[in-house]
Amino acid sequence: MLIKKKDDIRPSEILPESDYWNRRQLITALSASAALAAGCSNAAEPEEQTLQATSPKTSNLPLTVDNNAYEKLKGVKTSGYSTTEPPNSFDDITSYNNFYEFGLGKTDPAARAGSLRTRPWSVTISGEAETTGTFNLEDIMKPHALEERIYRLRCVEAWSMVVPWVGIPLADILKSFKPTSKAKYVAFETLVDEDQMPGQRSRVLNWPYREGLTIQEAMHPLTLMAVGLYGRVLPNQNGAPLRLVVPWKYGFKSIKSIVAIRFMERQPPTSWNLSAPNEYGFYANVNPDVDHPRWSQARERRIGGGVFAPKIPTLPFNGYGEEVASLYSGLDLRRNF
Amino acid sequence: MRSRLPKDPVRRYGKPLVFLASLAPAIWISLVTFGIAGNGLGANPVETLLDFFGNWGLRFILIGLAITPLRLLTGNVKFIWFRRMLGLFGAFYVALHFLVYLILDQGLLLTAVLEDILVRPFITLGMIAVILLTAMTITSTAGMRRRLGKRWQQLHYGAYAVGILGVWHYWWQVKKDITEPAIYAVCLSVLFAIRWWSRRKRQRPVGGLATG
Numbered sequence: 093m094l095i096k097k098k099d100d101i102r103p104s105e106i107l108p109e110s111d112y113w114n115r116r117q118l119i120t121a122l123s124a125s126a127a128l129a130a131g132c133s134n135a136a137e138p139e140e141q142t143l144q145a146t147s148p149k150t151s152n153l154p155l156t157v158d159n160n161a162y163e164k165l166k167g168v169k170t171s172g173y174s175t176t177e178p179p180n181s182f183d184d185i186t187s188y189n190n191f192y193e194f195g196l197g198k199t200d201p202a203a204r205a206g207s208l209r210t211r212p213w214s215v216t217i218s219g220e221a222e223t224t225g226t227f228n229l230e231d232i233m234k235p236h237a238l239e240e241r242i243y244r245l246r247c248v249e250a251w252s253m254v255v256p257w258v259g260i261p262l263a264d265i266l267k268s269f270k271p272t273s274k275a276k277y278v279a280f281e282t283l284v285d286e287d288q289m290p291g292q293r294s295r296v297l298n299w300p301y302r303e304g305l306t307i308q309e310a311m312h313p314l315t316l317m318a319v320g321l322y323g324r325v326l327p328n329q330n331g332a333p334l335r336l337v338v339p340w341k342y343g344f345k346s347i348k349s350i351v352a353i354r355f356m357e358r359q360p361p362t363s364w365n366l367s368a369p370n371e372y373g374f375y376a377n378v379n380p381d382v383d384h385p386r387w388s389q390a391r392e393r394r395i396g397g398g399v400f401a402p403k404i405p406t407l408p409f410n411g412y413g414e415e416v417a418s419l420y421s422g423l424d425l426r427r428n429f
Numbered sequence: 430m431r432s433r434l435p436k437d438p439v440r441r442y443g444k445p446l447v448f449l450a451s452l453a454p455a456i457w458i459s460l461v462t463f464g465i466a467g468n469g470l471g472a473n474p475v476e477t478l479l480d481f482f483g484n485w486g487l488r489f490i491l492i493g494l495a496i497t498p499l500r501l502l503t504g505n506v507k508f509i510w511f512r513r514m515l516g517l518f519g520a521f522y523v524a525l526h527f528l529v530y531l532i533l534d535q536g537l538l539l540t541a542v543l544e545d546i547l548v549r550p551f552i553t554l555g556m557i558a559v560i561l562l563t564a565m566t567i568t569s570t571a572g573m574r575r576r577l578g579k580r581w582q583q584l585h586y587g588a589y590a591v592g593i594l595g596v597w598h599y600w601w602q603v604k605k606d607i608t609e610p611a612i613y614a615v616c617l618s619v620l621f622a623i624r625w626w627s628r629r630k631r632q633r634p635v636g637g638l639a640t641g
Binding site: 180183184187188192196198199249251294296297367368383386387388390391393395396398399400402403 | 462470471472473474475476478533534535536538541544545548549550551601602604605606
């Protein structure tokens with residue numbers, strides 16, 4: 093059972109203060125996105141000046157559409173883990189999504205995710221950790237600094253994007269709950285609520301959407317818990333308010349709109365693996381040498397290249413092999429796909 | 430001078446109308462592609478085109494296969510006048526679907542295409558359908574029909590196979606939700622059922638005559 097009663101200890105008593113994260117700003121930001129969902133876009137006026145003042149290095153990202161509707165996140169650091177490849181447009185990233193909770197079509201999430209209420213948002217931490225319970229999202233985020241991580245995203249459907257995420261290394265978040273030595277895996281769950289997520293009325297997957305990582309994968313510095321993109325609060329269709337980003341794995345591992353995190357001793361069941369175990373493995377590392385049973389994984393279509401752009405070769409671990417290949421030494425990646 | 434236009438209004442006005450209506454999807458997607466209508470082809474235009482032409486190809490193949498059942502149900506032989514045109518539109522949209530796959534999706538990388546055809550069953554099925562449709566398109570003229578005689582009919586029974594292959598190809602291709610291919614499969618089954626039912630009905634009176 094993942095849902096637990098709130099523990100006696102409040103996270104504010106455990107988690108240290110930080111200069112980087114301003115709780116008020118996250119509250120403002122999250123309420124802005126909630127207000128947006130309700131159709132009051134006036135509540136989400138951008139504050140450009142403040143970002144310029146606090147950001148050490150403002151990245152020059154091409155903004156092809158007006159994304160001012162989403163509240164800007166402040167104090168976002170840049171990261172050495174970011175790729176120098178040009179990011180996809182905000183429009184592409186927010187209009188072409190796989191988020192079956194809002195429908196099966198790629199444009200369904202953008203059209204239908206407005207019904208998701210991202211504030212208040214709480215996350216239940218359970219399992220093999222010293223600190224467990226249900227916590228407000230802002231309490232979980234408060235002690236940590238936000239970073240921009242421009243990552244390649246490779247979907248199992250053989251398309252890819254480059255996304256400028258904003259988030260916190262998952263390890264930083266997990267460590268604050270003090271996982272025990274029994275914690276060998278971390279399991280994640282998406283919200284279940286048919287009214288907010290109308291796609292859940294269809295039984296296309298067995299809800300809630302579930303994902304999992306080994307503790308080594310979860311603690312790897314590349315693994316990110318994202319709350320924003322393009323310097324702004326995450327749009328609902330991209331998994332607001334809190335989503336995983338594991339850039340060397342196929343996109344379906346990067347679970348969206350997370351409400352539960354559980355530290356586990358055994359490998360947790362995961363949604364696509366349960367749905368079609370011969371097509372989607374637990375590891376799901378990007379691997380051009382292991383084809384999907386029905387299509388090739390050797391190449392990928394980079395979104396945004398236009399009609400005549402050729403596909404590009406897919407790289408092992410989505411190009412992050414140098415950082416992560418050692419996690420899998422001795423593991424047969426053909427069998428453990 | 431005698432008018433060359435057919436006298437029957439169904440033929441005279443119906444055929445051009447059906448032709449234009451059948452061309453409408455192609456005109457629409459062209460307008461969308463060049464930004465004249467709609468909201469563009471989306472973030473993955475190649476996928477949009479591939480799905481669009483594949484869907485319309487399958488729809489026209491099913492519409493073409495619906496002509497004989499419609500004639501059987503209504504007793505109106507004039508439906509037959511549209512069968513070839515509709516079948517050819519099916520072949521037209523499937524050809525566009527195939528060309529988008531070959532040129533835009535695979536970038537004419539023939540090794541990748543060959544691997545797809547040999548290794549991935551849903552593409553093998555699609556490829557067989559394309560070959561059958563090409564053969565039927567080439568032999569669709571009245572002259573070819575005369576020249577081939579009985580073998581023409583045998584070849585053009587391939588339309589049934591194309592219907593089955595098309596639905597099967599779609600079914601195996603979808604990632605998870607089989608609703609749409611299932612709808613096509615139901616339509617195809619209904620069309621086949623009508624033919625089968627009608628054939629049985631026709632055979633019975635013949636038997637009755639023989640005994641009486």
